[in-house]
Amino acid sequence: MPYEWTTPPRADPQKMRLWPHQSLPARGFAAFMLATFTLAMIPLIAMLGTALLWGLLPFVVLALGAVYWALRHNHRARQIEETLTLDASTVRLVHTTAEGAVKDWTCNRYWTRVKKYDSDGPVPHYVTLRGGGREVEIGAFLSEEERIALFEDLSRHLQT
Numbered sequence: 001m002p003y004e005w006t007t008p009p010r011a012d013p014q015k016m017r018l019w020p021h022q023s024l025p026a027r028g029f030a031a032f033m034l035a036t037f038t039l040a041m042i043p044l045i046a047m048l049g050t051a052l053l054w055g056l057l058p059f060v061v062l063a064l065g066a067v068y069w070a071l072r073h074n075h076r077a078r079q080i081e082e083t084l085t086l087d088a089s090t091v092r093l094v095h096t097t098a099e100g101a102v103k104d105w106t107c108n109r110y111w112t113r114v115k116k117y118d119s120d121g122p123v124p125h126y127v128t129l130r131g132g133g134r135e136v137e138i139g140a141f142l143s144e145e146e147r148i149a150l151f152e153d154l155s156r157h158l159q160t
Contacts, residue, residue: 013087020078020141107131116151
């Protein structure tokens with residue numbers, strides 16, 4: 001599950017870290033690129049020694065470069081992290097974007113409410129925290145099942 005409580009239950013403060021699921025680790029990325037390169041080169045073996053090889057080679061290299069760029073761009077875009085801190089009197093949510101910008105929200109714990117929009121939000125089961133005159137999203141990058149579990153988990157933790 002791409003979120004976890006980093007402190008033990010009943011600790012003060014309680015901290016939760018949320019991050020997007022990373023389905024392609026570094027070793028998987030290297031293996032995928034190697035396999036893609038190998039499979040792209042197989043048809044070119046038959047062209048060795050012909051002028052056609054030089055006509056096809058730039059397109060194969062361009063396709064491999066595009067796959068590499070797309071996977072690296074996707075990896076950089078998934079470098080989002082949210083940290084939720086619950087102490088005796090306040091709730092604080094810090095959202096770090098992929099570019100490194102930090103967005104911060106703080107509210108009195110007593111007035112904080114967790115709300116789930118089953119179909120009205122930008123994603124199904126959209127979870128927000130409301131309080132202090134603002135409503136902020138939490139875990140919008142999680143899957144639908146993970147957002148449901150997050151809502152139940154947050155509801156339980158904010159009741160105590």
